[in-house]
Amino acid sequence: MKQLQKYRIQIAALSETCMYDCGVKLINDFTWIFSGLPSVNKTRNAHGVAICLDKAAAKVWKDSGSEWEAVSERIVKIRLKCLFVNLTIISIYSPVNPTNNQMNDASQQFYNDLQDVISRIPTGDMYIIMGDFNARVEGKKQQQQNLCNSIGPYTVDITNENGEKLIDLCTINSIIVTNTFFKHKLAHQTSWMHPGNKQWHMIDYTLVNKKFRSSVEDCRMYRKAAGAIGTDHHLMRIKIKLHFKSRRKLVQKKVVYDPIKMKNDNALKQFQKDLIPTLSDATDETISIDEKYDRFVEHMKTNAEKTFKIDKNKIRKRKEWLTDEILEIVEKKATAFVNWQNHRGTKLEIEYANKYKRLRKLAKTKIDKRQTEYWDEICEEIESSIKLNDPVNAFNIIRRLSGKMKRVENMAIKDKHGKLILNSTDQLER
Template identity: 40%
Template sequence: MYEVEEIEEHFAPISGADINSISDESDFADDSCDEITSNVDENENELIKWTNYLQLNSDSDEDNDQDYPLTQSATLVQYSSSETSSDNEIIETMTLLCFLKLFTTNITRFGSWNVRSCYRVIKRELIVRQLKRYQIEVATLAETNIPNSGIYVVNEYTSIYSGAPEKERTRATHGAAVCLGPKASRASRNSGSIWRSVNSRIVAVCIKSQPIPITVIAVYAPVNPSNGLKVDIEACDEFYKALQSTIDNTNKDNIILIMSDFNARVGVEQASSAQSVIGKHAVDKQNKNGRRLVDFCLFNGFVITNTFFPHKPAHQTTWMHPKTKQWHMLDYILVYRKFRNSIQDVRAHRGATGGIGTDHHLLRAKVRIHLKCHKKTTETGRLKLDYEKLNNEKLVAEFQTELLKHRNNTQENNRDLFVNEKFTQFADYIREHSKEYFIKDQKYQKNTKEWFTHEIADIVDKKAKAYVQWQHHRGKIDENKYRNQYRMLVKTVKNKVEASQREYWEEISVDIENAVKDHDPATAF
């Protein structure tokens, strides 16, 4: 059996094999992708023979295709002397099918890495060596310190970089880059992919692959403004403003991956207020950049994939603080929520750090595109009620009144029924109508902490709406008004959460002390 790489090598030297030229003319439906890939598996040998034949006869004007011994089992390409299709069109069709197989059956590895400068050629070769070692096909590099913007090639790896102008170059030149492996480089060249240098911290590359284009955005965010300096705060505002503009100018139907060093820390406490963005495997305590990152993801529908996969702390954190010697998660991989299932795994690899002399670990993600939609099954489990609402005397009285009315209205009609049938009807009625009074709020149903009250939830909603209003009024006269409202709500949420947590732990401490005094160690522990 021939591998996909060998098939691509046959297609590489053929001119005119534009992948996207038949994307609009293809008669294949979306639900037939599985059938196409299975046909490629069954007829790889015949596909290689047919491609070799076309390469040998591409310069000939005579039609000698009828002399080629094509078997009846080769259902992938049906050709006869009466057909008018050119050789190039057939090659384009077969190339498209091979790329369909590549993206729907294989796992592609993406990487994110803060390399701490790759200005020297030797450093670039060391980086490429580590990417080959971990089989990474597409990688984003942060803090490259390369001035201007452009493209360079090292050992078949194509790097598209963006940095500060040469005249403004300093030690803190920042810089971001997207490094494409051999397969990704070939797909990018053949499909006419585009790239855009936004500024010295953001660069975007769109790979027009089939069946779904992939847009990779490499970023290098400013450091967290911990001291409250106005310069640092303005730098963070300018960065997220440029990143938002980049997302607005990107096709939302693409698979958008935002990767690299965000200099942000997201915590477990944010998993309660932003369940759709942060998973339960966050390891840090949130900071200001972390709040900005979560608000950006909520506004644009992104997911922080690092926090959804369980790993050891050594395989989650990517950077160690030089003073406190504590490890933190600063590098993230963001993806659109509708393509969340395409991310198979995300973890850090420590072995690559010493190979290039950086203080950040390499972050690698396994990506596989799912073309079929998984139907959600409705679970018919036990009814989950909000027990806090059961303590509400007003709700309980209203529910009892409704049950009494139902009993009086159905008492005459149920005289001929057996006791078991009456009980079943009554239980079903309670089950259905109790949802109107005591059901849990769906928005905060999962992973809700005891200290996360409804008051905090309402303020979090207001904060999210204020952020949306701020983004909608960017560059307008009243931008400062909406930005100040958002910042005020951020401080309010922080104070409310800290006060609620303090009150919650004080109650727990009092209960433990009382249990110890009553000689009840089971309750105390």
């Protein structure tokens, strides 16, 4: 228990516990859900699995209805009902790699039972299968065969018979072996040393259904814990943080009206005329004041969209001083230019050329006149704002006209004679 607290493990899967029968126990503030052989069949063979929950996890499990199932002496399952997604935790202890028919039958029975458990898990659950699989897998071979990418690239062994069954299980159920997807030192990948040849192997695994693979942040072994407990398997810790897709906020589309039409007297008169029928609601005593306001706003929006709607053919942003008259002349000038080019070398060339030159001169005259009027209006507006002690409005007008603001430190500073000042001290004094 001290090692679980030291490594801050909230849910632990224990294999080869040698605990008989099945049930729930409270040991040193940890809740044990265990399953083993019946106590009437005393044996020295390895058996038994358990799931150990700390206080926080135990509270969630109890609030979820304390749902658990002892499938066999090698499989135990619990289910936690969490806020966003439910978790199914399965602790297993697989038979050793088979060397004869009897052992092969036991191994096959174990995987059949495990498949039945997985098949009964709700599709929306995130399920985690942890324990001693006594299986060895090889990543490179599986990548070449393109078997659903259940095995990652970081493996240390050659696939054995139990490993093939494990790969088949993962492929059928879209499960990944999380250990093999994280690169660590060999000491942090392997979990058990063969007592004969003294070689380290990876036989303890954590499996997660593939759609929650992004929630697994790390998986590695810790060797110090095994020394304190006295087991030949090292502690495997997996770090999980659930990630969910963010919900897009429904933002109402901003309605943009044509400012040119809003300054048009005819359009304004039409807008006011359309609003007259809505004024009758103001005298209706059967309608509440809130409903009157909502109706008025709705009528305002509807009529504004109808009257001041931006023409799709004129969506392109244009200068404030441009008028419809100038745009019409410019369009005629463009048409005249095309006609002139199309009649080059013909008798009508001079006629179209003169027409184009006349329209070009007219457009230039109109533009110069309108620009002068526009800047006079702007200057009067700024001057009026300053006289009325409204510098904010004057500043907003200037900022609107200047466009994007330049950073002061990047601006060229000149002296009285127009020479560029390069010294920072002189620039500050200037």
